[in-house]
Amino acid sequence: MKFLAANSVGKQTVKLNNAPSVIATASIVGPKEGQGPLGQYFDKVLDDDLYGEKSWEKAEAKFFQEAVEKVIVKGHKDKQEINYLLGGDLLNQLISSDFAARQLGIPFFGLYGACSTMSEAMALGAMLVDGGYADNIVCAVSSHFSTAERQYRFPLELGVQRPLTAHWTVTGAGAALVSNQGEGPYITMVTVGKVVDMGIKDSNDMGSAMAPAAADTIMAHFMDTGLTANDYDLIITGDLGRYGKDITDELVKKAGYDISAKHFDCGVEIFSPSQDPHAGGSGCGCSACVLAAYLIPHMWDGTYNSMLFLATGALLSPTSSQQGESVPGIAHAVSIHRTK
Amino acid sequence: MKKKALYAKENYRGQCTAIKQQTINRRKDVDYVDAVKQHQQEEYQQFIKDKIPKPNLLRNAIAAFVVGGLICDVGQFISNFGQNYFNLNKDDTSAFTAIVLVFLGALLTGLGIYDRIGRFAGAGSVVPITGFANSIVSPAMEFKREGYVLGVGAKMFIIAGPVLVYGFSSSVALGILHLLFSR
Known part of the structure; x- marks a missing residue:
C-alpha cells in the first residue's frame, strides 16, 4: 500500500519536517502527588484539593487555567501570541477544560482521549504547528481524583475496598507550549494509535485493558519508522500501572522488540507504593504532569536525548461498563528529540 | 425478441446468484475475522490471568x-x-x-x-x-x-x-x- 501524504512514514506515523519545539512546560498537582517521589519537580503543589473553590470541579478548572497561564509566562509569550489551546480532561462534556478556556479567551479545541489526551493534544498541536497553521499552541490537560471518582466510581466517603488492580486518579494539570521557534526539544514524529479492545470487562483493571493498545502503537511506531528501543533513551507510557507495564513489555517482546530496560511508566513513578495507590496513578494529569515537570526539563538539561511519549487511555464510561461493554484502550505516540 | 428477453432474464438471475454468493462470502469473512478476534481476546485474557494480582x-x-x-x-x-x-x-x-x-x-x-x-x-x-x-x-x-x-x-x-x-x-x-x- 502506498501513502500519498508527503510527510507520512508508513501507515500510522507522520514525520514533522519542521520539528516544532516544546519551549515551556508547567505543572500543578494536588497534595498527595506533591508528597510522592516526584514532588520536588512540580511547579506548584496545592495544600488542599478544593483549592479555595466550592466544588472539586471548580477547583479542577481553576488549576487547569493556572497551568495554561503559567506555561505562557514561562515561555515568555503573551496570551495573544497563542493561536490555539488544545486540551481536555476526564469529566463529562470536558467541563474542566471548557470552563478554563472560557476564562482564557484562546481559540480552543476540546479533546477527549481519556488518559491519553496529553499525547493526543501534542500530536495534533505539533502537526498544526508543523503544517504552518499555528505559531504557538498550548497543550494542556487536567484530572482530579475527587471529580473522577464521583463520575466513574463511588462517593469518596463510602467504605469500600479498592481492588489491587485499581488506579489512583492523579489530581493535577500539565501544560506544554509548542512553538515553531525554539531550541528544542523537538517533536519529530507522531504515531496515531488505534482503538484496541481485548475484551477486558473489569473497569477496575485499566492496566490490562490499555496494555494491548500501548503495545500496538509502540510496534506500529517501530515498524513504520524502522527504529527500535535502542534509538530512544526512554519509552514513556502514561498510566499502565505496575501490572499493565509488565504486560506491555511482554506483548512487545513477543513481536521481537525489547523495551523493558527503557520503559518508564508515569503511573508507576508518580506515587510511591507506601502511598497506597495500588496499581499506580492514572488520569490525564498523570502523564501530563510527569512529562511537564520531570521529563521535558530533563531533556533541557541534557539527561535524556530522545524519548517516545505515549499516553494511554481507557475509553470507558460508567454507562458502557454498566451495559456490559468491555474496556477499549488507545495510545498515541509522540517522538521527542533534543536535536533536530 | 423472445430469445433476447429470456437471455436477459437468465443474465439477471446469474447476477443475483453472484451477488448472493458474494454476500455469503463476505459474511463468512466477517465471521472469520470475528472468530479470530475472539480467539485473540481469549488468548490475551488467558495470558494476563497470572499477571494480575489476586486479593489476599x-x-x-x-x-x-x-x-x-x-x-x-x-x-x-x-x-x-x-x-x-x-x-x-x-x-x-x-x-x-x-x-x-x-x-x-x-x-x-x-x-x-x-x-x-x-x-x-x-x-x-x-x-x-x-x-x-x-x-x-x-x-x-x-x-x-x-x-x-x-x-x-x-x-x-x-x-x-x-x-x-x-x-x-x-x-x-x-x-x-x-x-x-x-x-
Whole structure:
C-alpha cells in the first residue's frame, strides 16, 4: 500500500519536517502527588484539593487555567501570541477544560482521549504547528481524583475496598507550549494509535485493558519508522500501572522488540507504593504532569536525548461498563528529540 | 425478441446468484475475522490471568471477621445498655440499638473515618447496619453541591436504593406466599 501524504512514514506515523519545539512546560498537582517521589519537580503543589473553590470541579478548572497561564509566562509569550489551546480532561462534556478556556479567551479545541489526551493534544498541536497553521499552541490537560471518582466510581466517603488492580486518579494539570521557534526539544514524529479492545470487562483493571493498545502503537511506531528501543533513551507510557507495564513489555517482546530496560511508566513513578495507590496513578494529569515537570526539563538539561511519549487511555464510561461493554484502550505516540 | 428477453432474464438471475454468493462470502469473512478476534481476546485474557494480582482472601476474611465482630459487640453492648438502664422491652431494645448504630455509622462517615474502616475491613463494615448508614450518608455528602433536590434528594439512595427496592420486593413476595400457603 502506498501513502500519498508527503510527510507520512508508513501507515500510522507522520514525520514533522519542521520539528516544532516544546519551549515551556508547567505543572500543578494536588497534595498527595506533591508528597510522592516526584514532588520536588512540580511547579506548584496545592495544600488542599478544593483549592479555595466550592466544588472539586471548580477547583479542577481553576488549576487547569493556572497551568495554561503559567506555561505562557514561562515561555515568555503573551496570551495573544497563542493561536490555539488544545486540551481536555476526564469529566463529562470536558467541563474542566471548557470552563478554563472560557476564562482564557484562546481559540480552543476540546479533546477527549481519556488518559491519553496529553499525547493526543501534542500530536495534533505539533502537526498544526508543523503544517504552518499555528505559531504557538498550548497543550494542556487536567484530572482530579475527587471529580473522577464521583463520575466513574463511588462517593469518596463510602467504605469500600479498592481492588489491587485499581488506579489512583492523579489530581493535577500539565501544560506544554509548542512553538515553531525554539531550541528544542523537538517533536519529530507522531504515531496515531488505534482503538484496541481485548475484551477486558473489569473497569477496575485499566492496566490490562490499555496494555494491548500501548503495545500496538509502540510496534506500529517501530515498524513504520524502522527504529527500535535502542534509538530512544526512554519509552514513556502514561498510566499502565505496575501490572499493565509488565504486560506491555511482554506483548512487545513477543513481536521481537525489547523495551523493558527503557520503559518508564508515569503511573508507576508518580506515587510511591507506601502511598497506597495500588496499581499506580492514572488520569490525564498523570502523564501530563510527569512529562511537564520531570521529563521535558530533563531533556533541557541534557539527561535524556530522545524519548517516545505515549499516553494511554481507557475509553470507558460508567454507562458502557454498566451495559456490559468491555474496556477499549488507545495510545498515541509522540517522538521527542533534543536535536533536530 | 423472445430469445433476447429470456437471455436477459437468465443474465439477471446469474447476477443475483453472484451477488448472493458474494454476500455469503463476505459474511463468512466477517465471521472469520470475528472468530479470530475472539480467539485473540481469549488468548490475551488467558495470558494476563497470572499477571494480575489476586486479593489476599485469608487476610481480607480475617479483617472482615474481626471488624464485623467488633461492630456486633458494640451493638450487643448498646442493646444490653438499653435493656438494663432504660428498662426497654425486646422490640424497643432492637429499635434503640439500630438507631444508635445508624447514628454512629453516619457520624463516622461525616468525620471521614468510616471509609478508612471500610478500606481495611471490606464486607466486615459493609454488612452491619452501620454500613447501610454509610451508604446513604456518603452520597448525600458528595452530591450536596448539586443542590438539595437534584443533588442530596435524588442521589442519596444511589447505593442503598437497590437494597431497599429488592428488600421491599422480596418481603412483599414472601408476604404473599405466607398469605397463600400458611393457613
